[in-house]
Amino acid sequence: MEETLVEVRHLTKKFDQFTAVNNVSFSVKRGEILGFLGPNGAGKSTTMKMITGFLTPTDGQALVEGIDVSEDSVEAKRCFGYLPEGAPAYPDMTPDSFLRFVAKIRGYKAHQIDERVYNAVARINLSSVLHQPIETLSKGFKRRVGLAQAVLHDPDVLILDEPTDGLDPNQKHEVRQLIREMSKTKAIILSTHILEEVDALCTRAMIISAGKLVADGTPAELSPLDDVFRRLTTHNQALS
Amino acid sequence: MMNSIVAVILNFTNSVWVIFKRELNDYFSTPIAYVFIIIFLILSGIFTFYLGDFFSRGQADLKPFFTYHPWLYLFLIPALSMRLWAEERKTGTIEFLLTLPITTTEAVIGKFLAAWFFTAIALFLTFPLWITVNYLGSPDNGVIVAGYLGSLLMAGAFLSIGSCFSAITKNQVVAFVLSLVVCLVFILSGFPMVLDLFSGWMPELLLKTISSFSFLTHFKAISQGVIDLRDIIFFASLIVFWLFININLVALRKAD
Numbered sequence: 001m002e003e004t005l006v007e008v009r010h011l012t013k014k015f016d017q018f019t020a021v022n023n024v025s026f027s028v029k030r031g032e033i034l035g036f037l038g039p040n041g042a043g044k045s046t047t048m049k050m051i052t053g054f055l056t057p058t059d060g061q062a063l064v065e066g067i068d069v070s071e072d073s074v075e076a077k078r079c080f081g082y083l084p085e086g087a088p089a090y091p092d093m094t095p096d097s098f099l100r101f102v103a104k105i106r107g108y109k110a111h112q113i114d115e116r117v118y119n120a121v122a123r124i125n126l127s128s129v130l131h132q133p134i135e136t137l138s139k140g141f142k143r144r145v146g147l148a149q150a151v152l153h154d155p156d157v158l159i160l161d162e163p164t165d166g167l168d169p170n171q172k173h174e175v176r177q178l179i180r181e182m183s184k185t186k187a188i189i190l191s192t193h194i195l196e197e198v199d200a201l202c203t204r205a206m207i208i209s210a211g212k213l214v215a216d217g218t219p220a221e222l223s224p225l226d227d228v229f230r231r232l233t234t235h236n237q238a239l240s
Numbered sequence: 241m242m243n244s245i246v247a248v249i250l251n252f253t254n255s256v257w258v259i260f261k262r263e264l265n266d267y268f269s270t271p272i273a274y275v276f277i278i279i280f281l282i283l284s285g286i287f288t289f290y291l292g293d294f295f296s297r298g299q300a301d302l303k304p305f306f307t308y309h310p311w312l313y314l315f316l317i318p319a320l321s322m323r324l325w326a327e328e329r330k331t332g333t334i335e336f337l338l339t340l341p342i343t344t345t346e347a348v349i350g351k352f353l354a355a356w357f358f359t360a361i362a363l364f365l366t367f368p369l370w371i372t373v374n375y376l377g378s379p380d381n382g383v384i385v386a387g388y389l390g391s392l393l394m395a396g397a398f399l400s401i402g403s404c405f406s407a408i409t410k411n412q413v414v415a416f417v418l419s420l421v422v423c424l425v426f427i428l429s430g431f432p433m434v435l436d437l438f439s440g441w442m443p444e445l446l447l448k449t450i451s452s453f454s455f456l457t458h459f460k461a462i463s464q465g466v467i468d469l470r471d472i473i474f475f476a477s478l479i480v481f482w483l484f485i486n487i488n489l490v491a492l493r494k495a496d
Contacts, residue, residue, distance in 0.1 A: 074341045104254075
């Protein structure tokens with residue numbers, strides 16, 4: 001089961017004179033959990049936004065399940081679940097109405113919607129807050145709502161931008177467990193600042209600094225991670 | 241081939257419909273919708289009965305009501321449309337929305353239709369005026385129906401402008417002001433006072449072109465019960481034009 005589910009080829013993003021992402025290439029196979037590491041402003045989120053079709057690359061391609069995200073955007077978007085940074089959601093909706101909305105947009109009908117929402121809620125543990133407006137939820141629950149909408153349609157690919165940010169230690173543990181479970185049948189890309197999360201969770205880690213890929217290997221190969229991280233990213237930041 | 245065309249149409253309809261419903265529910269989940277409707281009704285009442293001299297005119301029609309609709313919409317519709325895209329960009333939900341398997345076109349049209357339908361609800365709730373004028377006299381109800389439909393179409397044109405400018409900025413106030421100014425230009429281009437300014441020296445053709453863009457000019461006939469295809473085409477084309485720009489703006493600016 002080693003098919004490549006995500007492929008990124010020479011992805012570049014320039015905003016006027018500023019190069020946010022510089023010729024990044026990598027691929028992710030089913031069963032892999034890829035950890036995206038980097039200092040703030042390094043280009044992690046920008047890369048994810050290009051893979052998910054939110055941003056158009058200046059150069060290069062991103063393919064999900066073989067579909068070019070820029071060319072066949074809607075089809076590609078059916079293949080992944082995305083948790084954007086900050087887990088944005090409509091504040092006046094409840095988790096229930098929000099997840100139903102996502103289910104309907106993804107084309108589910110009637111009893112399928114009930115089933116999908118029920119499964120997502122059970123999996124992510126949202127039943128206690130199901131009918132509360134999202135704006136009243138704690139940061140941790142808001143993030144869980146974002147996760148629930150990303151896994152609702154059981155996609156083969158998950159792209160998670162800082163999925164455990166703002167969660168308490170127990171919630172972090174729960175989310176990591178969940179990611180670990182799902183990775184058996186999926187390809188998962190997650191970005192994080194937390195180095196120990198990479199060690200705990202990821203099968204592979206990539207370090208991005210100033211838009212460039214500066215390291216790619218297993219957590220074991222990149223150990224000790226904080227030293228490697230500091231060395232590679234401070235150096236690059238000094239140059240840029 | 242036929243199958244895939246049908247599939248595309250069904251997908252389009254589903255996406256637009258789901259977004260439309262979500263938006264409409266959103267309007268009514270906060271007090272804003274009710275406040276807006278109440279202000280709309282109060283203002284249209286004031287315009288009709290005081291400014292429009294409804295009673296002293298002694299005529300059983302709703303002309304004083306319809307005459308002020310362009311001015312009513314000038315302020316109220318930018319207030320409605322300013323949050324359409326600016327808020328999504330501000331809160332970041334635009335990133336969530338546009339990474340769902342929908343096209344930008346479906347998102348823009350869904351939101352626009354919801355705002356338009358909401359305006360239709362506000363307009364519909366002025367029906368007591370219609371009942372009143374039927375109680376007091378025998379108005380030509382065909383003229384009144386035409387007036388309502390024409391007003392709704394014009395509201396759509398205002399909305400398409402407002403929605404477009406909402407996509408330019410994250411700041412709702414800026415969106416409001418820009419929309420208001422542009423809508424004002426469309427209204428004023430037919431204002432007798434403005435046309436008189438130009439009539440002395442401007443070539444007749446140019447004068448006619450400027451006034452041909454005026455909401456006032458096109459709405460006047462409709463409000464008197466005359467449904468001229470040219471007026472309908474005018475408002476409909478404006479809606480299509482501004483929605484087209486809107487779609488492109490959202491696609492271009494979503495990640496800024």
